[in-house]
Every structure is written in structure tokens, then in C-alpha cells.
Amino acid sequence: xxxxxxxVSPRLAVATSSGACAIATPNxxxxxxxxxxxxxxxxxxxxxxxxxxxxxxxAAQNGVNGDDENSISGTITVTGIAYNFNEVMNMxxxxxxxxxxxxxxxxxxxxxxxxxxxxxxDAKNKKxxxxxxxKGIEEFDIDPESENGQRLSKKIKEHVxxxxxxxxxxxxxxxxxxxxxxxxxxxxxxxNLPSVPENIKIKVIQGEPVEEAAKELENSP
Numbered sequence: 001x002x003x004x005x006x007x008v009s010p011r012l013a014v015a016t017s018s019g020a021c022a023i024a025t026p027n028x029x030x031x032x033x034x035x036x037x038x039x040x041x042x043x044x045x046x047x048x049x050x051x052x053x054x055x056x057x058x059a060a061q062n063g064v065n066g067d068d069e070n071s072i073s074g075t076i077t078v079t080g081i082a083y084n085f086n087e088v089m090n091m092x093x094x095x096x097x098x099x100x101x102x103x104x105x106x107x108x109x110x111x112x113x114x115x116x117x118x119x120x121x122d123a124k125n126k127k128x129x130x131x132x133x134x135k136g137i138e139e140f141d142i143d144p145e146s147e148n149g150q151r152l153s154k155k156i157k158e159h160v161x162x163x164x165x166x167x168x169x170x171x172x173x174x175x176x177x178x179x180x181x182x183x184x185x186x187x188x189x190x191x192n193l194p195s196v197p198e199n200i201k202i203k204v205i206q207g208e209p210v211e212e213a214a215k216e217l218e219n220s221p
Contacts, residue, residue: 007031011065027063033074034058040078051080081118081128089114092134103148104138140177142204152177153202162195 011027035056042051058074093109100106113135120129142149156175160168165183172181185193194200 011063025063027065028061029065029068030058030060030062032057033060035076040076042078042080047082047085049080049082051078053077054079088116088132089134092132096134096136100138103140105141106136107139108137110135110137142177144202144204149204156202157197157200160193160200161197162192164192168193 007030009029009031011025011029033056035053035058038053039050040053042049053076055077056075058072058076060072061068061070063070089111092114096109097106111134114132115134116130116132118128118130122128140148142152144150144153152175156172159171163171165185169181169183172178172183183193185191
């Protein structure tokens with residue numbers, strides 16, 4: 001950053017010997033002070049951003065000059081990129097929902113993961129092109145009442161009929177839709193699962209891993 005001072009007016013004191021203003025004092029008036037080509041950081045109650053200095057007119061007073069004492073005033077004109085944060089976020093969230101896997105549904109969107117990069121600036125038409133991103137968590141739709149859930153339940157039953165608890169647990173745990181599996185048999189001492197599909201009951205508990213996954217997402221770079 002460079003600063004140009006176009007006018008400096010030091011205030012001199014009167015010499016008793018000659019009666020002329022010839023004694024230097026610390027009182028100096030600076031006028032027509034201008035920022036050179038530079039970047040400043042602007043902070044407002046709603047946002048903060050970098051901006052380029054387009055022009056400035058600043059005046060300052062060091063010491064005393066009439067009623068003015070140790071003051072600075074003026075204007076700085078800056079140019080920068082501004083956007084409506086809520087509108088951008090809503091667009092990204094809608095896009096995230098549209099591009100999720102058809103077999104899953106969106107369970108969490110991490111607002112603070114929002115990032116953007118400037119691709120192109122069209123100064124003439126006052127437009128910019130950006131690429132923006134946001135992170136979310138999607139989960140398989142395995143509700144027993146849904147088509148996907150019914151298909152998964154049928155698939156599991158077909159593969160675990162008559163299997164030991166260990167074999168059945170290993171198979172189910174390896175399914176991408178499953179985070180954790182717990183198999184209970186009745187009576188409790190029965191080593192294998194029933195060989196009749198109707199005797200196997202599947203209970204789906206959804207949402208438990210979401211909080212843990214959300215914390216991992218928030219702590220990720």
C-alpha cells in the first residue's frame with residue numbers, strides 16, 4: 001500500500017527577535033492525502049470482505065490548528081464483491097437436494113462448510129462467475145414402509161435364512177446401507193436364525209449415526 005500526501009502545512013510560531021513566523025512547531029495540517037493502489041479489509045455488522053481502493057480524500061491534523069486538534073477525516077471509495085448470503089445458501093441447498101442419490105435422503109446440511117472461488121470477473125457488465133460448494137450428509141432410505149426398505153428387508157432375509165448369528169451378522173454388517181447390526185434369537189440359546197422368512201423380523205433404527213457424522217463433518221478441513 002502506498003500513500004500520497006499532496007499538501008503539508010506546518011504551523012510556525014512567531015520569533016520574538018524578528019516578529020516573523022520562523023519557529024517550527026509540532027502542529028502540522030495534512031490535506032489531499034490519498035491511498036495508492038491497495039487492498040483494504042472492510043468489516044460490517046453483517047459481513048467482512050477484502051476490497052480494492054478506488055479513490056480517497058483524507059485530511060489530518062497533528063497538534064492544534066484553531067479548533068482542530070489531533071484529528072483525521074475523509075472518505076475512501078472501495079470496490080468489491082458483494083452478494084446476498086441467504087440467497088446463495090438457499091440455491092446451494094436446493095441443488096444439494098436435487099443431486100442426492102435417489103436411494104438416499106438428505107439428513108444434514110453443514111452451513112459453515114460453504115466455500116466459493118471466483119472463476120471470472122466481467123467488470124464491464126459488473127458480473128462475476130463463481131463456483132460454490134457446501135457439505136451435507138445423506139442416508140439410505142431404508143424405512144420398512146418404503147420401497148427401498150422393503151427391498152432391503154427381503155434381500156437380507158433371503159441371505160440369512162438358517163445361517164448362524166455370526167454369519168448373518170457379518171453379511172448384514174457389510175451392506176452399505178447398514179451402520180450397525182444386532183441380532184437376537186428366541187429362544188436365546190438358538191445358534192441359528194429361522195429357516196422360514198416370515199419368522200425373521202427386521203427392525204430398522206434410523207438417524208443414530210447422524211450426530212456423530214455431523215461432528216466429523218464439522219471438524220473436517
